[in-house]
Amino acid sequence: MKLTKVGFEETQTAYTSGSQTARAWTEQWVHNQVYCPNCGSAKIDAFPNNNPVGDFYCANCKEEYELKSQKVAFRDKILDGAFRTKCERLAANNNPSLFLLNYDLRLLSVMNFFVVPKRFFVREIIEERKPLSPLARRAGWIGSKILLNQIPEAGKIFIVRAGLPQPKEAVLLKWKLTLFLRHQGPEARGWLIDVMKCVESIGKRDFQLEDVYAFENRLTKLYPDNRNVRPKIRQQLQFLRDRGFLDFVSRGYYRLKSEP
Numbered sequence: 111m112k113l114t115k116v117g118f119e120e121t122q123t124a125y126t127s128g129s130q131t132a133r134a135w136t137e138q139w140v141h142n143q144v145y146c147p148n149c150g151s152a153k154i155d156a157f158p159n160n161n162p163v164g165d166f167y168c169a170n171c172k173e174e175y176e177l178k179s180q181k182v183a184f185r186d187k188i189l190d191g192a193f194r195t196k197c198e199r200l201a202a203n204n205n206p207s208l209f210l211l212n213y214d215l216r217l218l219s220v221m222n223f224f225v226v227p228k229r230f231f232v233r234e235i236i237e238e239r240k241p242l243s244p245l246a247r248r249a250g251w252i253g254s255k256i257l258l259n260q261i262p263e264a265g266k267i268f269i270v271r272a273g274l275p276q277p278k279e280a281v282l283l284k285w286k287l288t289l290f291l292r293h294q295g296p297e298a299r300g301w302l303i304d305v306m307k308c309v310e311s312i313g314k315r316d317f318q319l320e321d322v323y324a325f326e327n328r329l330t331k332l333y334p335d336n337r338n339v340r341p342k343i344r345q346q347l348q349f350l351r352d353r354g355f356l357d358f359v360s361r362g363y364y365r366l367k368s369e370p
């Protein structure tokens with residue numbers, strides 16, 4: 111199996127200044143080194159520049175990807191494009207999956223590279239920014255932020271972590287583990303993702319129903335109209351079991367399929 115190389119190609123554009131060069135490096139690296147996490151195809155292709163849909167696509171399975179790269183590691187929030195466009199694309203379910211890459215310019219190397227599958231993009235993780243001031247060139251324009259900290263770990267699939275390429279099999283497996291979300295409507299997906307986050311917050315592979323009930327208040331705040339949060343939690347756990355995300359060990363006892 112071809113191993114992902116984390117270094118940028120030496121022969122590329124000499125480093126002149128700023129983000130332009132880094133952008134060229136990272137795009138070429140993705141094109142040369144990254145396989146499609148959806149189907150495992152060895153290569154993904156770049157869209158022509160300024161394509162509104164995304165930056166890369168897989169010719170084999172047609173999955174589309176947008177690339178964001180920066181020097182510092184991605185933390186809680188990521189600046190993104192126009193808020194309205196973002197919401198429209200979410201509603202139409204045609205947003206791309208997101209590649210997030212952070213690099214070290216001194217080492218000319220990729221430090222972290224992970225993908226957030228598009229199924230994890232729900233309305234709640236898009237934050238509306240303040241309109242640009244009347245003095246700005248694009249006065250009144252409203253941007254957005256992606257709330258990375260609201261996405262469960264199951265939705266952050268690392269291909270390179272802390273400079274180390276992760277096993278391809280593990281990457282493809284983690285992608286498949288939540289593929290069922292793709293076929294859920296926005297509301298059903300929201301509930302499943304929120305219950306996933308609660309389960310992850312427990313921090314153990316083996317847990318009990320009572321551990322998830324401990325998040326009843328958090329879920330009630332998120333879904334004030336729902337007066338049956340506990341039954342809803344049980345229903346979500348059952349759904350996650352049926353889709354292979356976790357196992358029922360015995361009554362009230364559960365185990366995640368993969369380490370949290």
Ligand SMILES: [Zn+2]
Pocket residue numbers: 146147148149150151168169170171172173
């Ligand atoms: Zn593919």
